[in-house]
Amino acid sequence: MIDLAALRRFEEHLEPWKVGAAVPAGGAGVRVLGYGEISTVFAIGDDERTAFKRMPLFSTVEQARGYAERYRRYTELLREAGLDLPEDETAVIGVPGRPVVLYIAQRQLPPDRFCHVLVRHLEESACRSIFEAVADRLSRVWSFNERGRPGVELAIDGQLSNWVLMEDGRLFFVDTSTPIFRKEGVEQLDPELFLASAPGFLRWLLRLAFLDEVMSRYYSPHRVFMDMVANLYKEGREDLVSAALPAVDRHLPPSAQITPEEVRKYYSGDKLIWSVFLAFRRLDRGVKTRILGRRYEFVLPGKIRR
Numbered sequence: 001m002i003d004l005a006a007l008r009r010f011e012e013h014l015e016p017w018k019v020g021a022a023v024p025a026g027g028a029g030v031r032v033l034g035y036g037e038i039s040t041v042f043a044i045g046d047d048e049r050t051a052f053k054r055m056p057l058f059s060t061v062e063q064a065r066g067y068a069e070r071y072r073r074y075t076e077l078l079r080e081a082g083l084d085l086p087e088d089e090t091a092v093i094g095v096p097g098r099p100v101v102l103y104i105a106q107r108q109l110p111p112d113r114f115c116h117v118l119v120r121h122l123e124e125s126a127c128r129s130i131f132e133a134v135a136d137r138l139s140r141v142w143s144f145n146e147r148g149r150p151g152v153e154l155a156i157d158g159q160l161s162n163w164v165l166m167e168d169g170r171l172f173f174v175d176t177s178t179p180i181f182r183k184e185g186v187e188q189l190d191p192e193l194f195l196a197s198a199p200g201f202l203r204w205l206l207r208l209a210f211l212d213e214v215m216s217r218y219y220s221p222h223r224v225f226m227d228m229v230a231n232l233y234k235e236g237r238e239d240l241v242s243a244a245l246p247a248v249d250r251h252l253p254p255s256a257q258i259t260p261e262e263v264r265k266y267y268s269g270d271k272l273i274w275s276v277f278l279a280f281r282r283l284d285r286g287v288k289t290r291i292l293g294r295r296y297e298f299v300l301p302g303k304i305r306r
Contacts, residue, residue, distance in 0.1 A: 002105050010044055011093045011101055017289045038197045039177055040299035051108045053177050056297040059194045064092045070188055074179030077154055081144035083137055083173045093258040099297055104177050109164040116161040117233050124243050131247035133171050134163050139251040142221050155180035155218035160231040177279045180218055189196040191215050197298050199284035222256045230267040
C-alpha cells in the first residue's frame with residue numbers, strides 16, 4: 001500500500017528543477033530511476049520494492065482522478081490483450097499553489113533485466129529471443145485491436161526499454177502511465193496533456209505540427225516496431241538491427257516490411273527532434289527558475305541545477 005503521508009511529504013519538499021540522476025530529491029535515499037517526457041520515476045526512502053512515477057500535469061484533483069481512472073482501464077485492457085504488467089497503485093497529491101500530481105506506484109523490477117540493458121551485452125542468439133518475445137507481445141495488442149475495433153483500440157510504446165525479461169522467462173511491460181486508447185474511434189486521453197511539459201512558447205507549434213502524429217503513432221504496428229528496432233542505435237547495438245528485423249517483419253504485411261536503412265533514418269530524425277525539444281525544455285527551466293524565480297515542475301535528464 002502507498003504511504004500517502006510519506007508521499008505527500010516528499011512532494012511538499014521536492015524541488016524538481018534541482019534533481020539530477022542519483023541526486024537526493026526531497027530527502028536522503030531518493031533516487032531517479034528513469035525519465036519520461038511528462039513523468040519521472042523515483043525510488044523513495046527505504047522502499048526498494050516500489051517505483052513511483054510522478055506526473056505533475058493537472059489543474060484539479062478531479063482531473064487527476066479522471067486520468068487515474070483511464071489509467072486503470074488501460075491496464076485492464078492490456079492484461080486482456082495478454083500482457084503481463086507489474087502490480088500497481090495510484091495516488092493523487094495536491095499541494096496548494098502547485099499543479100496536482102498523480103503518482104503511479106509499480107512493483108520495482110530488477111534494473112539489469114530491462115531488455116534495453118540486456119541487449120547491450122548478450123550474444124546475438126539471446127538477443128534474437130528477446131526481439132521475438134517483444135514482437136510477440138506487441139502482436140497480441142494488434143490482434144486484440146483487430147477483434148475489438150471499433151469498440152476499443154489500444155496504443156502502445158514498444159521500445160525495448162519498456163520491457164523487463166525476468167529470470168523465469170516472464171516478460172513484463174512497464175510503460176503503462178500514458179493511457180492512450182480509443183472507444184468507438186474516440187481518443188480517451190486529452191492530447192493537451194502531452195503539451196504540459198513543453199515550453200509555453202512552443203506549444204502552439206507542437207499542437208499544430210506534432211500533436212496528432214504523437215497521438216496516432218502508437219496505434220501503428222509499423223511505427224511501433226520501427227521504434228522498437230531503432231532502440232538498438234540508442235543502446236550502441238546497431239549491429240543487431242538486421243537480427244531484429246525478421247522478428248518484427250513476420251508480424252507485418254509484405255508492403256510494410258522494415259529495412260535497415262529505414263531504421264537508421266528513423267532513429268536519426270527522432271533523435272534530432274527529441275534533442276532539440278530537450279534543449280528548449282532546459283532553456284524554459286532556466287528562464288523560470290533563474291530569471292522569473294518560479295518553480296519548474298518537471299525533472300530533466302542531466303546535471304543538477306543549483
